[in-house]
Amino acid sequence: MLVILCVFMMMAVVLFAERSGIQYTEKNRKVAYLDREEVVTEQTAVKSLTKTCLVIRNSADEASEQAWTQFQQIFKDMKVGTDVVDLQSDSVIPDYDEYETVVVLLSDISPLKEKLLELCDWVSEGGNALFAMTLQKTAYTSIIEQKLGIISSGYENTVVDSIYFEPDFMLGGGQAYEITDPYDSAWSVQLSEQAKVHAQVEDENGQPVIWENQYGKGKFVVDNFGLYEKAVRGFYAASYSLLTDVGIYPVINGSAFYLDDFPSPVPNGDGTYVKRDYEMSISNFYMNVWWPDMLELASDHGIRYTGVMIENYGDATDGTIEKQKDTKRFEYFGNMLLHQGGELGYHGYNHQPLSLPNTDYGDVLPYDTWKNQSAMKKAVKELVRFGDKIFPSTSMSVYVPPSNVLSAEGRRMLAEDFPQIRTIASNYFTGEFAYVQEFEVAEDGIVEQPRIISGAIIDSYMKMAALSELNMHFVNSHFIHPDDLLDEDRGAALVWEKLKGNLSDYMDWLDDSAPSLRQLTGSELSGAIQRYGAVTFTKTVTDQEIRLELDNFYDEVYFMVRINEGTPGDVSGGKLTHLTGNLYLLKAKEPTVTIEKTE
Incomplete structure (x- = not known):
């Protein structure tokens, strides 16, 4: 009740400010952009x-190719340097002693022949190997299965319709997550x-x-779920x-919630259900239901929204510009x-990609396409002009493509002009015409910041992807449109x-699974991506x-740290926060960090 009262008090204050001609300025950002040149x-x-x-x-x-497609990005993001042997073209496997770890992306391990037993000997002497693909039952598998911790096996497979993760293994563990299209x-x-x-x-x-088995002085880890797609990278x-050890x-350590088409003119669509309910x-x-509810959710969970603006819902793509005259809704x-601590960005002059x-x-x-490059550029210039006029004390830097569609020509124009x-x-995931991204800084300096999940129907696939990304990048990115309420498909x-209950449940799950996750705006999340993407490290364990x-290293950066042997003590150059089991979040504050071991 108190939160609702505060929301309406905020609305009254903003309404008074608007009618008095007062402009809110954005608050200082928690994580600032780094200079492009730096x-x-x-x-x-x-490299x-x-x-x-x-x-x-x-x-x-x-299947090995599918797995390698994902592991290439996994290793890149984890900053793991790799040598790769392709059994199809490489006749020689290097000496295992040259490496700290070996990852086997094979279901059928028969082609390894004598190198398989050499791998086992290497692990026995202190090496560490991951079999990341579901293994096939063969004569070669039978030779090593006891070394992997297997006491009996069959020739049949089990359907993986959901996966239960132990609570001390991964963030979000302690429950089962349904698998879409199981087999x-x-x-x-x-x-x-x-x-x-x-x-x-x-x-x-x-x-x-997923299991591990100590073998001699080393360790085998086995992944046995057989999914090789972007939505499960965090499991690997x-x-x-x-x-x-x-x-x-x-990791990025950041959570952002986007409001696409916000602010905007009154959305078009079928108001049947709004009228009914x-x-x-x-x-x-x-004004009276959706927005107060969204503010209440934000207050309950410490969220600061990033709203991306649409000037109008017209269809003109010939370069004709019709400036928005009714600005009251945008200002309100x-x-x-902004008063809530959020951030504004760009979505479109209209909703044409x-x-x-x-x-x-x-x-x-x-949708329609733009007549030419000039027409497309005029539209973006008008959107920037409109934003500067309505919110002169606010710097906007985030662009969300309408319907997540952006052509190569449009992308190049944004960077150049x-x-x-x-x-x-x-978008993080593929879709027809979708502009698909990884969490990275492009060569032209623009931060690529994919959104992982969307809407208020958080289905099984989204939940699995959200779980994976908590453990891969320690990140959450969600977007919703106000006009979802006007579309049956949404x-x-x-x-x-x-x-609203679905959204609240998801936010509760996020808070419970990752209480150390920072709530950021869009530009702040980009600042975190810049720092995460740049850092590399050398690890020495005694x-x-x-x-x-x-x-x-610039000023701060975060790491996931799993301490498999020993217990952490005092930390210099950073701060260590316990997450679950033997998993910790390290905030590095200096370029050298030392974690003492107490046993």
Whole structure:
């Protein structure tokens, strides 16, 4: 009740300020952009990595190729230097002693022949190996399965319809996560009591899908869930961190919630359900119900929204510009968002993506293309002018493509002609015409900041992806449109109270799973991405301490640290926060960080 009262008091204050001609200015950012000239891109940073991991793959095998596609990015983001052997073209496997870890991306390990037993001997002497793909039952598998912690196995596989993660293994663990389009992807095995299981099918008593087994002085880790896609990268990162005495990799540490098409004119759409449930016009519903509810959610969870603005919903793409004259709605909602601690960015002059006639949307998207480059540029210039006029004390730097669609020509134009745009926030996953991104800084200095999940119907796939990204990049990025309530495909028929409950449940899950996750705006998250992408590190582990020497360090950066052997003590040059089990979040404040070991 108190929160609701505060929300309405804020609305009254903003309404008074608006009518008095007062403009709110944005608050100081928690994480500022680095200068373009100073930033080392991830692409450049990884060139200096020491090759500590040997990857064995087979390009003739489709599943191995799928796995390698994901592991290439996983290793790049974790800052793991690799040498890669392709059994299809390479006849020689290097000496395992040259590496700290070996990752085997093979289902059929028969082609390794005698090198398989050499790998086992190497692990026995202190090496660390990850079998990252579901293994096939063969004569060669039978030779080594006891070394992997397996006491019996069959030729059949088990359907992986959900995965339960142990609470001390991953953030968000302690529950099962449903798998979309499951199939029989897990090898049916029974493990010895010595093997330590980290994830199972369905519940804590199900078929093991991630486990580790000590073998001699070294360790095997086995991934047995058989999914090789972007939405599960964090599961592999967590598995890899089980290898060696200390597993460590840089993370972003940030959560951003976007409001696309906000502020904007009154959204077009079918107000049937709004009328049915609230007996209000669309405009009154957004002002009196939706926005107060969104502010209440933000207050409950410490969220500061990033709203990206649409000037109008016209369809003109010929370069004709019609300036928005009714600015009251923009001023009201925009100033409230700024007062709440949020941030404003760009979405579009209208809702037509920046694409030229060489793009054919067909029947997939209901959009027109721009007549030419000049028309496209005029539209963005008008959007920038409009934003500067309405919010003169606010610097906008984040651009979200309409419907997450952005052509190569549009992307190039933004970089060349609009230097105030420092961030493009689009899609993490593929979709028709979608501008798909990784978390990185592009060579032209623009920060690529993908959004992971969307809307208020958080389905099983989104939940799995959110879990994965908490453990891969320690990041959350979500967007929602105000006009979701006008579209049945986005949940209009479910009633806003139900959709609001879904959002609240997701935010609760995020708070419970990752209480150390920073709530950031779009530009702040980009500042964090710049720092995460640039940093590389050298790790030295002794009986007394864990020592990190950082390169491309600016002011602060975060790492996931899994301490598999020993207990951490005092920290110099940073701060260590316990997350779960033997997993910690390290905030590095200096280029040299030392973690004492107490045992």
